[in-house]
Amino acid sequence: MLFRQLFDQTSSSYSYLIASRKGGEALLIDPVFENCDKYLKLLDELDLKLVKAADTHCHADHITGLGKLRDITRCITVMGKNTKVDLVSMRVCEGDTIDIDNISLGVLYTPGHTDDSYCFVMPDRIFTGDTLLIRGTGRTDFQNGNPHAAYDSIFKKLLLYPDETLIYPGHDYKGDTVSTIGEERYFNPRLQVSSAEEYAEIMNNLDLPNPKMMDVAVPANLSIGEDITRDPDILAATLETESAMVKHGSKNFLFIDLRETKERTRDGSIPGALHIPYPELQNSLRTGGALNTITNSASMKILFFCAYGERSALALRDARESGVDNAMHLAGGYAAWTNANGQIEVIN
Amino acid sequence: MLFRQLFDQTSSSYSYLIASRKGGEALLIDPVFENCDKYLKLLDELDLKLVKAADTHCHADHITGLGKLRDITRCITVMGKNTKVDLVSMRVCEGDTIDIDNISLGVLYTPGHTDDSYCFVMPDRIFTGDTLLIRGTGRTDFQNGNPHAAYDSIFKKLLLYPDETLIYPGHDYKGDTVSTIGEERYFNPRLQVSSAEEYAEIMNNLDLPNPKMMDVAVPANLSIGEDITRDPDILAATLETESAMVKHGSKNFLFIDLRETKERTRDGSIPGALHIPYPELQNSLRTGGALNTITNSASMKILFFCAYGERSALALRDARESGVDNAMHLAGGYAAWTNANGQIEVIN
Numbered sequence A, B: 001m002l003f004r005q006l007f008d009q010t011s012s013s014y015s016y017l018i019a020s021r022k023g024g025e026a027l028l029i030d031p032v033f034e035n036c037d038k039y040l041k042l043l044d045e046l047d048l049k050l051v052k053a054a055d056t057h058c059h060a061d062h063i064t065g066l067g068k069l070r071d072i073t074r075c076i077t078v079m080g081k082n083t084k085v086d087l088v089s090m091r092v093c094e095g096d097t098i099d100i101d102n103i104s105l106g107v108l109y110t111p112g113h114t115d116d117s118y119c120f121v122m123p124d125r126i127f128t129g130d131t132l133l134i135r136g137t138g139r140t141d142f143q144n145g146n147p148h149a150a151y152d153s154i155f156k157k158l159l160l161y162p163d164e165t166l167i168y169p170g171h172d173y174k175g176d177t178v179s180t181i182g183e184e185r186y187f188n189p190r191l192q193v194s195s196a197e198e199y200a201e202i203m204n205n206l207d208l209p210n211p212k213m214m215d216v217a218v219p220a221n222l223s224i225g226e227d228i229t230r231d232p233d234i235l236a237a238t239l240e241t242e243s244a245m246v247k248h249g250s251k252n253f254l255f256i257d258l259r260e261t262k263e264r265t266r267d268g269s270i271p272g273a274l275h276i277p278y279p280e281l282q283n284s285l286r287t288g289g290a291l292n293t294i295t296n297s298a299s300m301k302i303l304f305f306c307a308y309g310e311r312s313a314l315a316l317r318d319a320r321e322s323g324v325d326n327a328m329h330l331a332g333g334y335a336a337w338t339n340a341n342g343q344i345e346v347i348n
Helices: A033-045 A066-073 A147-156 A181-187 A196-203 A214-222 A241-247 A261-267 A278-285 A290-297 A310-321 A333-339 B033-045 B066-073 B147-156 B181-187 B196-203 B214-222 B241-247 B261-267 B278-285 B290-297 B310-321 B333-339
Strands: A002-008 A013-019 A025-029 A049-054 A076-080 A090-092 A097-100 A103-109 A118-122 A125-129 A166-169 A253-257 A301-305 A327-330 B002-008 B013-019 B025-029 B049-054 B076-080 B090-092 B097-100 B103-109 B118-122 B125-129 B166-169 B253-257 B301-305 B327-330
Touching: A002 A033, A013 A033, A013 A103, A013 A166, A025 A097, A033 A049, A033 A066, A033 B181, A049 A066, A049 A097, A066 A076, A147 A196, A166 A181, A181 B033, A241 A301, A241 A333, A278 A290, A278 A310, A290 A301, A301 A310, A301 A333, A310 A327, A310 A333, A327 A333, B002 B033, B013 B033, B013 B103, B013 B166, B025 B097, B033 B049, B033 B066, B049 B066, B049 B097, B066 B076, B090 B097, B147 B196, B166 B181, B241 B301, B241 B333, B278 B290, B278 B310, B290 B301, B301 B310, B301 B333, B310 B327, B310 B333, B327 B333
Parallel strands: A025 A049, A049 A076, A076 A090, A125 A166, A253 A301, A301 A327, B025 B049, B049 B076, B076 B090, B125 B166, B253 B301, B301 B327
Antiparallel strands: A002 A013, A013 A025, A097 A103, A103 A118, A118 A125, B002 B013, B013 B025, B097 B103, B103 B118, B118 B125
């Protein structure tokens, strides 16, 4: 495995680059906006293709790199389902996985520091975001933080892992890089409590100043990067759910599901849709690619859809750039479709 | 393996803690004086016994923790043979190893940043000190630095390792934690040269200010910690080489070699000496231990010696504290003995 822990000195944040091999797919966890050029250089040097960028939660102390990385690399942005962040291509729940080739990270929902805090789990390590730090824990006094929820997340989820499990946190302010579940269980001063009430008592009396960048970072992180769905060219080829329902089943009108297999298995799909996961789209769109061939030879109209309408907007732009002009995308994605009681089918 | 990379924010230095298992022996590489309490706490929490602390070279930007760690833990301090630092218990050459239980680090002599720069090598990683940094190299303009020597150390020693070998440097100023030989070979801007002359041209024109702490750190690092050999109680029980030669072979006078097996095999020993490696001494000195029994039952005088007379002075203090009073130590150690043409034997 290729693994890089990268430190942002301004915010004392850790970001993580993960890939199974040189030349393969890469995932970035908690990238920092100001360091994106550095990540891109490193990805290039290591011959990696960034396919996903995931934030453990909406950060209050630095601006996320998710938007910039998506705009430049067309990677899929990933956050937990409970986040209020607007432009996330893939929203994951506890029990889901975040996959790149040969590597799969489990998802734990660990509210407490914020109500959109998640941890990502590999067999030997956990990326704990701000839920559990080295000899510390994330504050619980803003963004719907809750010390009782934090206690449950730490004691009833994270501390169930074996002592030797490595902890890679979202921050460190003291020069530490890694710890283990066992070390934190026994030596994290905040975890030497016997009840959620006792933990809340500690957390409610920390009396910390707000993070320096909070007033800038939180609004910026709630609305990340360019909103491609509002681009006039994209809007002109956007179909609302009701119009899409009318088209559904029409001859020469092909629905294309851009989500991953696991999202389809979990939530179902629109009957008759062709499945082309977003990372494979570029290949299918090029001259000689399957989708390019289908649309050109059969004068077929296509309708891209994904989970929330972001990957499909990106796909529309990709299609235009590949000379595929007869494409549209579904506003609000599969979520809007199911909200409007659109017809669905179970995917096994 | 237990492995911790620890960052000192003041000097942007990396220190490394290595052990094969919880409860086992530990090695610290390039510890920083101000962080010693933190290391000791971590060693205690991980249930590790610090047996060695090694510096890759005499640092100019921070004060080494070697002296403080030795005074508190009685660990063996290790540096390369070419160092001018005074109180080093074990001096290693290229081809030697630095051993703790189940872990052995090879030693490379890599002059250039300073003339006492060494790298320590494990099967999958190299601790490069300031010889090779991530996308950088150590300056060569003080402490007998030499860009031509640095070129040879990097190109003719380090870059001979496989591309996937991990690089753990002595510093990083940009938030990087680890790299590989391959990355540095291809992407380190200073290594894209075709000759030592070209490299020297770059290094001789860096025009860097001296490190902030240089005037404090270098003198402090050349003379580390308390010089136990000058303690009056120790001096009173110190034997100079000539007196020791007279005693050598006497009845009831036992020479005890505190060095490691590898030092003995490399350099030979004094004929008839009993071998008790320094880390095993405490156990032998306690009531019921072999050395305690020998000295008490046989009214035997003992003379500790090591490589340079530092471990033996520590041993003398240990002996006193264990109630063994009939011990002395050899001034200047085996080095002084061989310089005076003392009798030696080959150890196989």
